[in-house]
Amino acid sequence: MSRHPVVDVRGLKVHFPIYGGVISKKVGTVKAVDGVSFSIGKREIVGLVGESGCGKTTVGRAMINILHHVAPDVEIGGRILYHFEDEVVDFATLSPRETRKYRSRVQMIFQDPYASLNPRMTVSQIVEEPLKLHTDMSEPDRRNYVIDLLGKVGLQAVHAERFPHEFSGGQRQRVGIARALATNPDLIICDEPVSALDVSIQAQVINLMMDLQKEFDVSFLFIAHDLSVVEHISDSIAVMYLGNLMEFGPSNQVYHHPQHPYSKALLSAVPIPDPNQKNRERIVLEGDVPTPIDKPSGCSFRTRCPIVEAICSEDVPELETHDPDHWVACPIVKKTNEVKSNEIQ
Amino acid sequence: MTNTKQRNKHVSISINRRRWLKFKGLKRGYYSFITIVAVYGISFLLPVLINSKALVVQYKGEYYFPAILDLIPGASSYYPGTKFGQNVPGEANYRNLKKEWESGTDNWLVMPFYPYNPYEDITTEGNKMYEAPSRNHWLGTDNTGRDVFARLFYAFNISISFALILTLINYLLGITIGGAMGYFGGKFDLLTQRVIEIWSSLPMLFVIIIMSSILRPSFFLLIFIYTMVNWIFLTYYMRAEFYREKAKDYVSAAISMGQRSHIIIFRHILPNSLVPVITYFPFSVVGGIAMLVGLDYLGFGLPPPTPSWGQMLAVGLENITKWWMVFSPISAQFLTLMGIVFIGEGIREAFDPKVYSRLR
Ligand SMILES: Nc1ncnc2c1ncn2[C@@H]1O[C@H](COP(=O)(O)OP(=O)(O)O)[C@@H](O)[C@H]1O
Ligand SMILES: [Mg+2]
Numbered sequence: 001m002s003r004h005p006v007v008d009v010r011g012l013k014v015h016f017p018i019y020g021g022v023i024s025k026k027v028g029t030v031k032a033v034d035g036v037s038f039s040i041g042k043r044e045i046v047g048l049v050g051e052s053g054c055g056k057t058t059v060g061r062a063m064i065n066i067l068h069h070v071a072p073d074v075e076i077g078g079r080i081l082y083h084f085e086d087e088v089v090d091f092a093t094l095s096p097r098e099t100r101k102y103r104s105r106v107q108m109i110f111q112d113p114y115a116s117l118n119p120r121m122t123v124s125q126i127v128e129e130p131l132k133l134h135t136d137m138s139e140p141d142r143r144n145y146v147i148d149l150l151g152k153v154g155l156q157a158v159h160a161e162r163f164p165h166e167f168s169g170g171q172r173q174r175v176g177i178a179r180a181l182a183t184n185p186d187l188i189i190c191d192e193p194v195s196a197l198d199v200s201i202q203a204q205v206i207n208l209m210m211d212l213q214k215e216f217d218v219s220f221l222f223i224a225h226d227l228s229v230v231e232h233i234s235d236s237i238a239v240m241y242l243g244n245l246m247e248f249g250p251s252n253q254v255y256h257h258p259q260h261p262y263s264k265a266l267l268s269a270v271p272i273p274d275p276n277q278k279n280r281e282r283i284v285l286e287g288d289v290p291t292p293i294d295k296p297s298g299c300s301f302r303t304r305c306p307i308v309e310a311i312c313s314e315d316v317p318e319l320e321t322h323d324p325d326h327w328v329a330c331p332i333v334k335k336t337n338e339v340k341s342n343e344i345q
Numbered sequence: 346m347t348n349t350k351q352r353n354k355h356v357s358i359s360i361n362r363r364r365w366l367k368f369k370g371l372k373r374g375y376y377s378f379i380t381i382v383a384v385y386g387i388s389f390l391l392p393v394l395i396n397s398k399a400l401v402v403q404y405k406g407e408y409y410f411p412a413i414l415d416l417i418p419g420a421s422s423y424y425p426g427t428k429f430g431q432n433v434p435g436e437a438n439y440r441n442l443k444k445e446w447e448s449g450t451d452n453w454l455v456m457p458f459y460p461y462n463p464y465e466d467i468t469t470e471g472n473k474m475y476e477a478p479s480r481n482h483w484l485g486t487d488n489t490g491r492d493v494f495a496r497l498f499y500a501f502n503i504s505i506s507f508a509l510i511l512t513l514i515n516y517l518l519g520i521t522i523g524g525a526m527g528y529f530g531g532k533f534d535l536l537t538q539r540v541i542e543i544w545s546s547l548p549m550l551f552v553i554i555i556m557s558s559i560l561r562p563s564f565f566l567l568i569f570i571y572t573m574v575n576w577i578f579l580t581y582y583m584r585a586e587f588y589r590e591k592a593k594d595y596v597s598a599a600i601s602m603g604q605r606s607h608i609i610i611f612r613h614i615l616p617n618s619l620v621p622v623i624t625y626f627p628f629s630v631v632g633g634i635a636m637l638v639g640l641d642y643l644g645f646g647l648p649p650p651t652p653s654w655g656q657m658l659a660v661g662l663e664n665i666t667k668w669w670m671v672f673s674p675i676s677a678q679f680l681t682l683m684g685i686v687f688i689g690e691g692i693r694e695a696f697d698p699k700v701y702s703r704l705r
Contacts, residue, residue: 024535064601070592072531096600103603116594119360120616130602162357179598 005039005083006186006219007063007106012036012092013077014058014067018293031292032058034243034300035078037319038236040187045213045220047230047251049266050240051289056223057111059240060189063221064106065091065099082106084186104134104183111192113172117164123150123175124160130182149178152215154208170201174208181212187219195224206233228270231255239263242300243292245319249326259328262301299330307332367695374691377684381505388502392416395495397462399439399454404429411439412457440470459483461492463499463652475667485669488660493669496652497677503647504654504681507564508633514572515629516622519579524618526580527587528610534584541577549574557645564647571636575629579622586618624696627689631682638678654678 014033017026032055040046048056061067067074080091084105091099091106107130110116117126127146131137137145147157153174164172173193180188190209194202210233213220224230230237230251237254239247239262247260258264265283285304290296296303298313305312311331319327320334328334358366369375392415393400402409402424414422426433429452431442440460446452461467461482467490476486484493526534553570560566590596591614599609640646641655649656654674661670 061597066597066600069597069600100603103601106601108598108601110594110598112594116598118595118599118613118617122357129599129604133603163359165360166357176598179602183602 004042005081006042006044007083008039008081009059009063009078010037010081011078012059012062012080013075014055014062015075015077016071017073017075028293029075031243031295033062034292034295035316036238036240036243036245037078038238038245038248040219040221041235042186043213043217043219044236045222045234047234047237048221048223048240049225049227049230049237052225053289053292054240055243055292056225056240057191060108060191060221060223063091063187063189064103064108065094065096068096082186104130105185106187106189107180107183107185108189108191109173109176109180109193112196113169113176114164114196116176117172119164122161122163123155123167126164126175127178127182130179134183145182146178149182150175152181152212153178168201169197170205173197173205177205177209177212181216181218184216185218187221189221189223191223192225193222194229195226202229209233226270227255227266239266242289242295244300244316245327245329246301247326247328248319249323249328253323253326259322259326259333260330261305261307261333265306364695368691371691371694374687374689374694377687378691381681381684381688384501385505388498388505390416391498391502394457395459395462395498396457397439397460397465398422399442399456402429402439402442402452402454404452404454411437459495461495463491463496464650465492466490467492475664475670477667478669484673485667487657487670488664491650493657493673496657497654497673499652500654500657500674501677501681503564503652504634504637505630507568507637508630511568511571511575511633512626512629514568515575515579516626518572518576520583520615520622522576523580523583524587524610524615527584528591528614530588537580541580545577553640554643554645557640562646562648564651567637567640567646571633575632579625582621582625583618586621587614590614590617620696624689624693627685627692631685631689634678634682634685 012033013031013035016030016032018028018030019025020027034055036055036059038046048059050056058067062076063080065080067076076092078092082089082091082102082105084102089102091102094102121129124143124146127149128142131142131145135142147160150157150160155171155174155178159167159171164175167175173196177193193209194205197205206229209220212218220234222230222234227237231254234251236249237247237251238245239254239258239260241262246262247254247258254263255267258267261283265285268281268283283306285306287304290300290303296313298311298315299305299317302308302312309332315331317329317331317334319329322328322333322337368378387394392398393412396412396415398411398415400410400412402411409424411422411424414420424437425435426437429437429442431437431445433441439454439456443454443456446454467486474486474488474490476482476490478485482492482494484497487493487496522537526537553574556570557567596609596613599613604613637646637653638655638658641653642659643655644659646655647653654677657670657674658678661667661672661674664670
């Protein structure tokens, strides 16, 4: 899709089998991610938004190929094509062992800063670990580089020998950012990096991340459930619902002219600071999100969709171009567009 | 100015160091720890403290150190009585020598602080079986005329060593197998769990009794038998700990940077999974001691004449009127176990993240 992609995700599926009974028979499948396609360009920030439980973290973890660790029988389909300097690698088919040599290229910043740092290691040990693995720097060089990185994320040299429990959530997240940047990766997956922090600190950390993104020339997949934050920082936005992408396009297009009924509903829930705009239409979705174990046929959103029609339950809608670079997965939107363009002709 | 000073003064302490400081602050546990460790340490010097052999013998210008040789494993401290001009069959009797040499000779010897050993039958010296405590025999003598005080202390060393070795082997097995189950999960976990379930449903007390009545029990055979039963228990803890820890994000971070499995297991997960097994350690030692006492009491434990509290207790209870035979092993066991339980309590509290969790 994008001209110089760092990663091209095509039809990604992540299914977790569920076992039950005495002899551990397979009794079902959690379709956490069920056909997701998007791409991230060089130095681009793509925001991935959706309600909690829709599969955002699973997309992120699949993209660094660590799902097998906690769920050994996970089924991964589709492609996750990384375009590294001289080779194209598909993480969806690589075993965790084969992935090892590419690990330095893709890093992750985790949601919970309290769980993402080993409580037994000092900050310098934590940030140094990737350097030990992926560079042949000497010990003093590594130390200097660690201090350097800590400075870049707004920590001081005196912090290097401290343990995570001596830091606030915001400071811990800075350590996590320094660790992710240590190997100078092509892509960093930021899994709701500020949602566990105090509101007063969130903006600081986000601004820091934006500065570092430019300084390190890195692409971000920025996962969040807050559309206004994502609109502010990202080049493109992907809207996800129950394992499927509903809409993907340039940030201001998706934010100001959402096409998919789910994106519209999500946006109408964003609080607006401007009191004059109060008359904006507010869409309240009815019913609950279905479970990813027993998804509705066809469009997964159809059970709550305000504009649902009979065709919605037939096929899973594909993402289709609405404008160039703006993709929507909705048969109704597609139909109305076709009608409109026919009228113009 | 003061600000920078304060910042420089900031001392970073690891979690373990903080726990140790907290443990030190809990006086009851800390002093019990010091006492038990000190007494156990000293108990390795028992051959020079409580022994019927002389520390130093000077005989016809030459020096001999029989008691000190007892400290060195494998060294022979045997000197026949005739060597020192004593007319006795077999080994020299140093207590008698001391009396003989008290006047009119250049020869001399120094006896240990408490000159009786736990194995010797002293009825040959005019003593009786079941002698009440006296100045010479602080806790009296037992059914075969052995000194109870000496036996009590040697039994302390054996009990604690037994329990420590047992616990360490159990820990090694339990941590390795339980940790592997938790870390690798899947089929390996499932299979091992079934094996453990079958294994743990065997009536182990009977297995132990049957085995020790067929085979001649020895220190290491008993440890082996107990280990077979006890390692299982720890796997439950370790499996759960590893399952929980490996799902945490710091492990994901280590994997996502390409860290190797063995480093993830030993450097990342293991140090964070040891809290329950460390807090359980003292209680496991208590269990080991109590088990040994129990089997010795029933006669399936260490072979006689090994000094043991259980055997002393059995003799004492057969002759309940000889109060010192009952009182001594019970008090020794009580004090030891109480000390270790205090240590365990202190450790548990030092590892408790809550500040005020102590019942006052
Ligand atoms: N290891 C797993 N085994 C089974 N189901 C899982 C596993 N990980 C995630 N899921 C399920 O996948 C769905 C998506 O989860 P997640 O990606 O964490 O959502 P989000 O990050 O958007 O909140 C949830 O329904 C969750 O229960
Ligand atoms: Mg999530």
